[in-house]
Amino acid sequence: MSAFSFNDTLLLATVLFSVGLAGVLARRNMLFMLMSLDIMLNAAALIFVSAGARWHDAAGQVMFLLILTLAAVETAVGLAIILCLHARGRPTLDADSGNLLKG
Known part of the structure; x- marks a missing residue:
């Protein structure tokens, strides 16, 4: 027998997903957005x-x-993109200014 019921785990997963979604929508820092996406996947x-x-x-x-x-x-891909932006001399991790990767 499990310690938590199925409804409890669904509620916890819903709260985690909501926190992750709020983090993606509210924050513009790319590192925080990656962490929020990981919370949603978890x-x-x-x-x-x-x-x-x-x-x-x-x-x-x-x-x-x-x-x-x-x-x-x-x-890994997100951190590679962040490192590529940093190598081009971009001082911030703001997601709105990601147009510097145009070839």
């Missing part, structure tokens, strides 16, 4: 794991691994 992963535990299926854990891989790739 909320989705929590839903898959709790659904897999409820119905005794391992597919939720497999989806968790896929989401974890996607979050790692998203963070």
